[in-house]
Amino acid sequence: MTQSSDIRVAVSTVILTLRRTDDGRARLALPLVLRTREPFAQQWALPGGWLTVAESPVDAAARTLAETTGLAPSYLEQLYAFGAVDRSPTRVVSIVYWALLRQDDVTAQIAAHQASGRAPENVRWFDVDQLPRLAFDHSEIVEYALWRLRNKVGYSRVAQGFLPEEFTLAELREAYESILGRTLDPANFRRQVEAAGNLLPTDRFRTGSHRPARLYRDNTDVELADRGPLGPEETSTR
Amino acid sequence: MTQSSDIRVAVSTVILTLRRTDDGRARLALPLVLRTREPFAQQWALPGGWLTVAESPVDAAARTLAETTGLAPSYLEQLYAFGAVDRSPTRVVSIVYWALLRQDDVTAQIAAHQASGRAPENVRWFDVDQLPRLAFDHSEIVEYALWRLRNKVGYSRVAQGFLPEEFTLAELREAYESILGRTLDPANFRRQVEAAGNLLPTDRFRTGSHRPARLYRDNTDVELADRGPLGPEETSTR
Numbered sequence: 161m162t163q164s165s166d167i168r169v170a171v172s173t174v175i176l177t178l179r180r181t182d183d184g185r186a187r188l189a190l191p192l193v194l195r196t197r198e199p200f201a202q203q204w205a206l207p208g209g210w211l212t213v214a215e216s217p218v219d220a221a222a223r224t225l226a227e228t229t230g231l232a233p234s235y236l237e238q239l240y241a242f243g244a245v246d247r248s249p250t251r252v253v254s255i256v257y258w259a260l261l262r263q264d265d266v267t268a269q270i271a272a273h274q275a276s277g278r279a280p281e282n283v284r285w286f287d288v289d290q291l292p293r294l295a296f297d298h299s300e301i302v303e304y305a306l307w308r309l310r311n312k313v314g315y316s317r318v319a320q321g322f323l324p325e326e327f328t329l330a331e332l333r334e335a336y337e338s339i340l341g342r343t344l345d346p347a348n349f350r351r352q353v354e355a356a357g358n359l360l361p362t363d364r365f366r367t368g369s370h371r372p373a374r375l376y377r378d379n380t381d382v383e384l385a386d387r388g389p390l391g392p393e394e395t396s397t398r
Numbered sequence: 399m400t401q402s403s404d405i406r407v408a409v410s411t412v413i414l415t416l417r418r419t420d421d422g423r424a425r426l427a428l429p430l431v432l433r434t435r436e437p438f439a440q441q442w443a444l445p446g447g448w449l450t451v452a453e454s455p456v457d458a459a460a461r462t463l464a465e466t467t468g469l470a471p472s473y474l475e476q477l478y479a480f481g482a483v484d485r486s487p488t489r490v491v492s493i494v495y496w497a498l499l500r501q502d503d504v505t506a507q508i509a510a511h512q513a514s515g516r517a518p519e520n521v522r523w524f525d526v527d528q529l530p531r532l533a534f535d536h537s538e539i540v541e542y543a544l545w546r547l548r549n550k551v552g553y554s555r556v557a558q559g560f561l562p563e564e565f566t567l568a569e570l571r572e573a574y575e576s577i578l579g580r581t582l583d584p585a586n587f588r589r590q591v592e593a594a595g596n597l598l599p600t601d602r603f604r605t606g607s608h609r610p611a612r613l614y615r616d617n618t619d620v621e622l623a624d625r626g627p628l629g630p631e632e633t634s635t636r
Binding site: 168169211213215238240244245251253255 | 404405407449451478479481482
């Protein structure tokens, strides 16, 4: 029986943000890295690399994400371990992590990375509905990540992960609409959000071109449905 | 940098059932295997083994589960990939699967396994609230599986996985109570279940010592919240 040591372990990260495109609509986007080596040279792939003996999978994900994109999300959540026999020319099991980043955090982190002179030329952000065919099974991995994201908004507050600490109901609804890929009725959305009791109104308002809109924040007394007693390796030491 | 090939990949399975104990109450239980080799010789561990080059992780989980316990659940769902650096004397990443089995399926499968003459002597079923200290980080893995189970009953129909195709509301409530570890008000439970619309009443009744109770079945038009487009490796070919 072939030994397990012939199987290598890699990590990859699906890191999603909401970015406003020229038409003014917010769209889900993620960074991809252009591969320079075979297999799949000159094809786009998820940021990632090999797991090394001295680091936990989540630390490897954080390290390879920083090395390739300069991004450092506040947390990484394990998405899935992909291990199909034929997913790579050699036998590779990829432990995939995912994270949500606010667009302003993305901008700040990329700027800091560029200022450090280590800005990667082979990284590009793609709207999730305009992705090229990716290396390995990364297209399927992104599809699965998007399914999980759409699924989670139904029973968790994952959409808030794209928003600043205080946001308007319209901004929250726009995040839901971008994730679900359909428009939501503002009145029904407001009713459902208020019934869920996950938001606390503040006494502050967003002012601008429209009439002032009240700002809300997370009710942190309500636990996220999708967080739990993750193992020690799930706290990145980086 | 140490190569990833120094890291080995194992699979383990947390397979849960509801069994009625002498006091008449249903309790969550799972099978453990007594280790015969170091490390952790003579300690109880989750059923599992090494991933081999020719099989997907879910196939390896199904194979090692059948080899060690004789159990063959209708599906295995990936729980989590555990990869802490210090979880084993050597560097091992364990991809853990879980499944729910009906007690009568467990009984039938164990009987068939024993009839085949391959009945394992080193397998024992434990109530989850009476577990010994397990080998490796398997105690933490079971804790995580139970948290995920308790978490899932809130937004999915995972509790039905313990029940036959047709069941009474009392049997469903008992499953929820066993998972959540607390009693539920029968009237409130009935209201919530009927509001969710996940159950279809049949025209059949459970008769016995109590007054006849209507039998229900899953409304399969309602999709489980926790199933999705799993990768091809997630369909066991066994």
